Amino acid sequence: MPEAMCRIPLSAVITVEDGKGEFVGAGYKEVPADLVARFLVEKFGPAVIFGRETEKAAPVLEHRNGQAETD
Numbered sequence: 110m111p112e113a114m115c116r117i118p119l120s121a122v123i124t125v126e127d128g129k130g131e132f133v134g135a136g137y138k139e140v141p142a143d144l145v146a147r148f149l150v151e152k153f154g155p156a157v158i159f160g161r162e163t164e165k166a167a168p169v170l171e172h173r174n175g176q177a178e179t180d
Contacts, residue, residue, distance in 0.1 A: 113142035 117140050122133040150158050 114139045115142050115145050116140075117145070 116137050118135045119138050120136040122135065123130045124133055125131075
C-alpha cells in the first residue's frame with residue numbers, strides 16, 4: 110500500500126499593491142502524512158488534537174526506527 114503524502118507549502122510569493130495582497134506562487138514538498146501527524150501531536154499535545162477525554166489514554170506514536178513512544 111502506498112504511503113499517504115501531504116503537499117506542504119514551504120514558501121510563498123505574495124505581491125502587495127494598494128494595500129491588497131495577492132498570492133503569486135508557492136514552493137511545495139511532499140511529506141509523509143504520518144510525519145505531519147506525529148509533529149502535530151508532539152507540538153500541540155494529544156489533548157488538543159484528540160480532545161480532552163483522550164488525555165488519560167495517550168496514543169502510542171510509532172517511529173520509523175520501530176520503537177514506540179507514549180506521549
